[in-house]
Amino acid sequence: MKKPWSGRFTKKTNELVEAFTESLSFDRRLYEEDIKGSIAHVNMLKKQKIITAREANLILKGLEEIKTEIENGKFEFKKEFEDIHMAIESRLKEKIGDVAGKIHTARSRNDQVALDIKLYIKKKIIDIYRLLEELQKVFLNKSEMYQTCIAPAYTHLQRAQPVFLGHYLLSFVEMWERDKSRLIDCYKRMDYSPLGSCALAGTTFPIDREYVAKNLGFSGVTTNSMDAVSDRDFAVELLSHLSIIMMHLSRLCEDMILWNTYEFSFVILPDDFCTGSSIMPQKKNPDVLELVRGKTGRVYGSLLALLTIMKALPMTYNRDMQEDKEHIFDGVDTVISSLEVLIPLFEKTEFNVKRLIEESKKGFILATEIADYLSKKGLPFRMAHEITGKIVAYCEKHNKELYELSIDEFKKFYSGFEKDVLDAINMENAVGMKNVVGGTGKKSLQDQIKMWKKRLKVE
Ligand code: ARG
Numbered sequence: 001m002k003k004p005w006s007g008r009f010t011k012k013t014n015e016l017v018e019a020f021t022e023s024l025s026f027d028r029r030l031y032e033e034d035i036k037g038s039i040a041h042v043n044m045l046k047k048q049k050i051i052t053a054r055e056a057n058l059i060l061k062g063l064e065e066i067k068t069e070i071e072n073g074k075f076e077f078k079k080e081f082e083d084i085h086m087a088i089e090s091r092l093k094e095k096i097g098d099v100a101g102k103i104h105t106a107r108s109r110n111d112q113v114a115l116d117i118k119l120y121i122k123k124k125i126i127d128i129y130r131l132l133e134e135l136q137k138v139f140l141n142k143s144e145m146y147q148t149c150i151a152p153a154y155t156h157l158q159r160a161q162p163v164f165l166g167h168y169l170l171s172f173v174e175m176w177e178r179d180k181s182r183l184i185d186c187y188k189r190m191d192y193s194p195l196g197s198c199a200l201a202g203t204t205f206p207i208d209r210e211y212v213a214k215n216l217g218f219s220g221v222t223t224n225s226m227d228a229v230s231d232r233d234f235a236v237e238l239l240s241h242l243s244i245i246m247m248h249l250s251r252l253c254e255d256m257i258l259w260n261t262y263e264f265s266f267v268i269l270p271d272d273f274c275t276g277s278s279i280m281p282q283k284k285n286p287d288v289l290e291l292v293r294g295k296t297g298r299v300y301g302s303l304l305a306l307l308t309i310m311k312a313l314p315m316t317y318n319r320d321m322q323e324d325k326e327h328i329f330d331g332v333d334t335v336i337s338s339l340e341v342l343i344p345l346f347e348k349t350e351f352n353v354k355r356l357i358e359e360s361k362k363g364f365i366l367a368t369e370i371a372d373y374l375s376k377k378g379l380p381f382r383m384a385h386e387i388t389g390k391i392v393a394y395c396e397k398h399n400k401e402l403y404e405l406s407i408d409e410f411k412k413f414y415s416g417f418e419k420d421v422l423d424a425i426n427m428e429n430a431v432g433m434k435n436v437v438g439g440t441g442k443k444s445l446q447d448q449i450k451m452w453k454k455r456l457k458v459e
Contacts, residue, residue, distance in 0.1 A: 033123075041103070048206055050105055089104065106196070107195065112195070124336075128242075132176045142166075148442075149166070161368055164440050166449070177455075189233075193222065194231075196225075236307060239331050246299045256289050266352050268349065274286060299335065306324055373420075374387060394409075
């Protein structure tokens, strides 16, 4: 096959080089974006009378046919085509002859590839945004279901304070909201068409860049051709945002893996989303959660790979940049498949209310309430903390929980203790009354649920 760039060469490309430099094996997934971009470009060339209507129509018809061929599995992806851009153009030439070459008037693969990836990423951002929103809705629903279930919350993996389980669940809804807003930022920042930047300098052809941009759904055009063909910031940003999404998913999975252990038994994962052991019949393994945690490393890897690829690249386009695609694709695929499996998994997940409530009582989890109680009586908080610490030590020594102490026992540590200390360490009060904005309290949690219902348009 003759290469579109063969004019300057006397020898056929070495097969090793062909195999080493090709990107068709992975960039073929950009075929839709590539054809869409070419259609907009050709329509513009026609409108500007840079090519004739007859030529344009031939090309447009050919492109549509190629799209159908690809979609019906009739297109032959030969490696010697090098990349998706040349594969499509070569096929067009086979179909309509030399007029096919006019498609590349006032265009280079450099602005073409930048366009294709931008179109692809924009589409995937929307997909990921929607999936995040679906997962948020699942968690919002669960948080309403478990609105009044008390659960122990941790710092340093030590029992810290009890909260309502609904409050815990909504903490992830918050994280995903930030993830969504980062994706939107990225989308807005990259929403400028690079087409017309050509190889790096722009063109003398009287093209209409805005027309093409508008046709492709961009909010505008890039304003420096050298930057436009060498910019991959948007891909780095995307992979950063995807990394953060995976970090959030991984932390959630880690909690659920722990909660699924025999020792915790706080969560009941759906059977059909767990796997068994080939040797130990009693096991119900949280493999999906472990894999999401593991795949987080893949996405971080892609981010780091792309940053490293881009580092120290001289201006402007360099072939190194072809290495961006597999990382973008893998990052996108990993996030989408993780979200797609987690949504139904959590839809069917139940929490062990009995155990959560039971365990919330243990481990001096309300010690902070006693310290707060004393400082409300006028003691400086540090002193209150000290006294409470001594009470906890006493309980530990006598194998008692705080709520098992009598008033007389309390008074041994500080004479100002009164009967109402029992109200302070009443679980319902301790959790339910933390009604500061953002707190776990009953009213505060109700407000949070109401706010999320409105924001996510859930009835
Ligand atoms: N396959 C190339 C890439 O993915 C397309 C651009 C090639 N441009 C060039 N001047 N060699 O980056």
